[in-house]
Structures are given as structure tokens and as C-alpha cells.
Amino acid sequence: MRRAAVQERAETDGYAVELRGVHRRYGRGAGAVHALRGVDLGLARGTFTAVMGPSGSGKSTFLQCAAGLDRPTSGSVRLGGTEITGLNENKLTELRRTRLGFVFQAFNLLPSLTVEDNVLLPLRLTGQRPGRRRAEEVLGQVGLADKARRRPGELSGGQQQRVAIARALVTRPDVVFADEPTGALDTGTAAEVLGLLRHAVDRLGATVVMVTHDPVAAAWADRALFLADGAFADALDRPSAEAVATRMTALTGRVPAGVAA
Numbered sequence: 001m002r003r004a005a006v007q008e009r010a011e012t013d014g015y016a017v018e019l020r021g022v023h024r025r026y027g028r029g030a031g032a033v034h035a036l037r038g039v040d041l042g043l044a045r046g047t048f049t050a051v052m053g054p055s056g057s058g059k060s061t062f063l064q065c066a067a068g069l070d071r072p073t074s075g076s077v078r079l080g081g082t083e084i085t086g087l088n089e090n091k092l093t094e095l096r097r098t099r100l101g102f103v104f105q106a107f108n109l110l111p112s113l114t115v116e117d118n119v120l121l122p123l124r125l126t127g128q129r130p131g132r133r134r135a136e137e138v139l140g141q142v143g144l145a146d147k148a149r150r151r152p153g154e155l156s157g158g159q160q161q162r163v164a165i166a167r168a169l170v171t172r173p174d175v176v177f178a179d180e181p182t183g184a185l186d187t188g189t190a191a192e193v194l195g196l197l198r199h200a201v202d203r204l205g206a207t208v209v210m211v212t213h214d215p216v217a218a219a220w221a222d223r224a225l226f227l228a229d230g231a232f233a234d235a236l237d238r239p240s241a242e243a244v245a246t247r248m249t250a251l252t253g254r255v256p257a258g259v260a261a
């Protein structure tokens with residue numbers, strides 16, 4: 001049911017993220033590396049997508065190009081309906097600050113600022129003077145309403161990542177990009193953080209694109225996409241961790257543990 005609703009929204013509002021014919025080449029001539037070789041992708045608003053692939057398959061390059069942190073060699077990238085390929089650096093920075101949220105493996109909070117000030121930073125960087133209310137609201141959404149006056153160093157890793165998610169949501173962005181968001185967390189804490197991203201999509205209307213190499217993390221997404229040699233080679237809807245692991249094994253060519261050769 002929800003999928004049908006999402007599809008309908010995509011048709012009326014367009015995609016949150018759209019890449020067409022995206023190539024990214026590093027270097028030239030014989031030594032050139034083709035990190036992305038023709039990526040065509042549209043991600044509907046209000047969806048949670050996991051991007052997977054073996055090391056070197058182009059995941060980081062994809063995320064950087066999709067989030068306007070790197071420029072494709074050719075092709076087009078649209079975010080929230082805005083073509084970003086031709087934007088100058090200032091416009092791109094503004095677009096990233098106002099319309100994108102980021103969650104990183106290492107949390108990337110500013111240690112000298114309180115939790116509340118970390119969360120409000122993206123709004124302040126765009127010249128707004130947000131009230132405490134907005135911080136309270138978004139910290140409440142991640143279950144940390146009582147931690148507003150703490151500093152990141154006083155919180156656990158999982159709590160810090162929840163602050164980072166609150167910071168990513170504070171501008172009500174078109175897209176949240178998450179780069180291995182659970183890479184530094186233990187299994188139980190990882191599940192809490194992934195549950196929050198899921199909640200942001202289901203209840204707050206967020207769109208999440210998450211790069212991960214962890215099949216268990218990918219299982220929280222609506223869809224897992226598999227990169228191989230710079231192109232999307234496969235996709236799984238409503239992925240289970242087992243199905244994702246099997247697909248990854250097929251891509252890397254390794255026989256899974258416990259399976260006789």
C-alpha cells in the first residue's frame with residue numbers, strides 16, 4: 001500500500017534524487033579510472049534506499065556526485081527537482097546546506113558546541129536565527145530531548161549519531177545522505193540508529209540514501225541497489241539481510257561461509 005502511495009507521489013512531485021547518464025572518470029588516457037559508467041537512477045520522495053557494492057565499485061563516488069560534493073565528468077544530477085550540474089560552488093554550497101542532510105560514520109559533531117547548537121548549526125549557516133523550539137522538536141524526534149545542553153563527548157556513540165540525524169533533519173531537507181552511518185556502532189546501537197532513519201522516512205516524510213556494506217543495515221531500506229564496476233547491476237525490493245548477502249556474494253564472486261565448494 002505504502003509503495004503505491006510513494007509511486008504516486010513520485011509521479012506528481014518528481015524524484016528527490018535523479019541521476020541520468022552519470023559518468024565520473026578520474027585521470028585521463030591509459031591510466032584513467034572509470035568510477036561511474038553511466039548511472040541512471042530516480043529515487044522517489046519518502047523512500048529509503050541502500051546502496052551496496054564491493055570495495056572499489058563506486059559507492060563513495062556515487063554518493064559524492066549525487067550529493068553535489070563532486071562533479072560528474074558527464075551526465076545530469078537533479079536534487080529535489082533542481083538540476084545541480086551547472087551550479088557554481090556558492091550555489092551548490094547553499095543547496096547542500098538548505099536542502100540536503102548528511103550523516104557520516106564518524107558522526108562529525110562539533111565537540112565544543114552543545115547538542116542543541118550542533119543541531120541548529122545548519123540553520124545558522126544559512127543565516128537563520130532558529131529558536132530553541134526547533135531544536136527541542138527535532139531532538140524529541142530522535143529521543144534526546146533531555147540532552148540539549150550536553151556536549152557530544154558526554155554522550156554514547158549511538159546518542160551522538162542520533163544527534164547527527166537530528167542535525168540532518170533540522171532543515172527538513174529534500175534528501176538525507178548517510179555514509180556507513182552504523183560503521184562505528186555495535187549491533188544493538190546500529191539497529192536503533194537504523195530504526196530512526198526508518199522512522200524519519202515513514203513518519204516525517206524524509207528521503208534517505210544510505211551507502212553501506214552491511215546487509216543487516218540494508219535490510220532496513222525499502223530497496224537495496226547494487227553497484228558493480230561503476231554501474232547499478234541489480235536491485236532488491238524489501239530486502240532481507242540474507243537476500244542482500246547472497247546478492248553481494250554473487251557480485252564479489254566469493255562462496256559464502258558454510259557453503260561447500
Ligand code: ADP
Nearest residue numbers: 026033035053054055056057058059060061062
Ligand atoms: P567504493 O566507495 O565502492 O569503495 P569508490 O567510489 O571509492 O568505490 O572508488 C571507485 C573507483 O574509483 C576505484 O577504482 C577507486 O580506486 C577510484 N577512485 C576513487 N577516488 C579516486 C580519486 N580521487 N582518484 C583516482 N581514482 C579514484
